[in-house]
Amino acid sequence: MRMTGKERRQQLLDVARALFAEKGYDSASVEEIAHRAGVSKPVVYEHFGGKEGIYAVVVDREMSAMLAGVTQALAEDDAHPRVLLERAACALLDYIDGSTDGFRILVRDSPVATASGTFSSLLNDIATQVEHILGIQFAKRGYDSKLAALYSQSLVGMVALTAQWWLDARKPKKAEVAAHLVNLAWNGLSHLEDKPALRKRR
Amino acid sequence: MRMTGKERRQQLLDVARALFAEKGYDSASVEEIAHRAGVSKPVVYEHFGGKEGIYAVVVDREMSAMLAGVTQALAEDDAHPRVLLERAACALLDYIDGSTDGFRILVRDSPVATASGTFSSLLNDIATQVEHILGIQFAKRGYDSKLAALYSQSLVGMVALTAQWWLDARKPKKAEVAAHLVNLAWNGLSHLEDKPALRKRR
DNA sequence: GTCAGTCCCTACGCTTACGTAAGTTACGGC
DNA sequence: GCCGTAACTTACGTAAGCGTAGGGACTGAC
Missing domain, CATH: 1.10.357.10 (Tetracycline Repressor, domain 2)
Known part of the structure; x- marks a missing residue:
């Protein structure tokens, strides 16, 4: 279950991308991102600072x-x-x-x-x-x-x-x-x- | 300030349409619709039953x-x-x-x-x-x-x-x-x- | 005037979800 | 075998916003 920083970060990005695609920005919650990654909320905040943060990274990569x-x-x-x-x-x-x-x-x-x-x-x-x-x-x-x-x-x-x-x-x-x-x-x-x-x- | 039912209903629709156009469904709040109409929230609920209600009417008319x-x-x-x-x-x-x-x-x-x-x-x-x-x-x-x-x-x-x-x-x-x-x-x-x-x- | 009906308000309960604080467990070097 | 660091947790504070309860004020008829 425990991953290295880079791995977790990449996994969170993958999960977030799928969730944002499914529900849109507003309806997707960071709690669900964390949950789908098998992890708790603060991990997301640790890596990306917040919801806008992870969204920005996802969008930037896709762009x-x-x-x-x-x-x-x-x-x-x-x-x-x-x-x-x-x-x-x-x-x-x-x-x-x-x-x-x-x-x-x-x-x-x-x-x-x-x-x-x-x-x-x-x-x-x-x-x-x-x-x-x-x-x-x-x-x-x-x-x-x-x-x-x-x-x-x-x-x-x-x-x-x-x-x-x-x-x-x-x-x-x-x-x-x-x-x-x-x-x-x-x-x-x-x-x-x-x-x-x-x-x-x- | 006080209007008849029909007038208020029409005014609320106009205000809501403008606000939904400006902010989108999620970011527009019932409270702001009411505020822009110079009225308080329950008036909106009286006329349209809720947020989805007024949105549905606006969209239906435009469609x-x-x-x-x-x-x-x-x-x-x-x-x-x-x-x-x-x-x-x-x-x-x-x-x-x-x-x-x-x-x-x-x-x-x-x-x-x-x-x-x-x-x-x-x-x-x-x-x-x-x-x-x-x-x-x-x-x-x-x-x-x-x-x-x-x-x-x-x-x-x-x-x-x-x-x-x-x-x-x-x-x-x-x-x-x-x-x-x-x-x-x-x-x-x-x-x-x-x-x-x-x-x-x- | 008073009474009914319509219009409208303040105030509240409740849910959801963002963000944070403080503490806990695993891992690697010495 | 100890200890710092990195990964992770539970639990909470806070805010926004939907929807509702119950009560006030204006209008017009009689």
């Missing part, structure tokens, strides 16, 4: 993991935009598939509830990156680059909500979902392909 | 208002799909513009947190309607109609997140946002129009 994946996918500046889009969609779905609880937490409200009235900061972070990529392409083609913000929000929203739906449905396979997302974003409803396929694997 | 708008926009079965899309996007933006607090509430988590682990039921209701429309069109064109669910989620997510972004940004005018949304959904990134315009007014 990093997710952004790392997506950022890397968007990294190659010279790649074709459509390939970038494909890579980003795949990266997001991979993350969700691999860390479902983490994604659920990131999509829920923060404790301070979306600081300053603005929307969930994570999706904004991602949208900002997409906006950058898109802005370059827009400028290259002579579109109004101020509209890049609008279109990036649309794209991120499209992928994010579909991802959440897929989280419960799990019906089409991951790769197929990605292909259809790209299909819609790239071709639009008026040019939908019958059986879309990804251009580039991973 | 009805929003769905009514969107449903009506999607009603004309014989209209061209693109026109339907335009009408739906406009209806949603109109609702958000006219009842910002209500929309903010609907997008947040429910008290029981999206019962049964599934995603926010409101957006799902809308997506279901879109799915129906889309299914018909898919069948007509020989696409796999099982994919209508996926594409409707994508479309709703696209519009919903963009709407939330616009809620804070307010940068392009409402009609312009709708035009660009339709532009992306309909034409796709590869066929973007430079200066999209809506086909049909209101």
Whole structure:
């Protein structure tokens, strides 16, 4: 039952992540975190200082993991935009598939509830990156680059909500979902392909 | 200070809607609702039975208002799909513009947190309607109609997140946002129009 | 005026859950 | 075999907030 500090800390983080995903920040209690870890409350306080503390660490780790994946996918500046889009969609779905609880937490409200009235900061972070990529392409083609913000929000929203739906449905396979997302974003409803396929694997 | 029952009830609903929008269900307290209305707690309990009661009424009203708008926009079965899309996007933006607090509430988590682990039921209701429309069109064109669910989620997510972004940004005018949304959904990134315009007014 | 009904208040009980204080048990070096 | 340190415990103080009991005040009819 007795663990070393590092082990216990990691275990608490795992337990807390699962509980926050299940109940949300407010409804999860540190007592239950402790209980599920087979330990009493003060242990949690010893390691993380409090409820906000452990939540912050959990969120920070998930943010990093997710952004790392997506950022890397968007990294190659010279790649074709459509390939970038494909890579980003795949990266997001991979993350969700691999860390479902983490994604659920990131999509829920923060404790301070979306600081300053603005929307969930994570999706904004991602949208900002997409906006950058898109802005370059827009400028290259002579579109109004101020509209890049609008279109990036649309794209991120499209992928994010579909991802959440897929989280419960799990019906089409991951790769197929990605292909259809790209299909819609790239071709639009008026040019939908019958059986879309990804251009580039991973 | 003293009001008739109906007046007080309406005032409480207005105050509660604003507060729920600002703080979310958990962080809003009955006491603060009462205080903002210049009244004490038992009045709220007299009218609505409890916190869940008043929240339920607020949400129900907003759901009805929003769905009514969107449903009506999607009603004309014989209209061209693109026109339907335009009408739906406009209806949603109109609702958000006219009842910002209500929309903010609907997008947040429910008290029981999206019962049964599934995603926010409101957006799902809308997506279901879109799915129906889309299914018909898919069948007509020989696409796999099982994919209508996926594409409707994508479309709703696209519009919903963009709407939330616009809620804070307010940068392009409402009609312009709708035009660009339709532009992306309909034409796709590869066929973007430079200066999209809506086909049909209101 | 007085009486009924409506509107509203103060004051309280009770639960939940955060955070803390002080004491207890296992582990490793000497 | 002793002792400090690190891991952990029980037990409590405190605060917030839901819901309720019982009583006060205003209004209008007769």
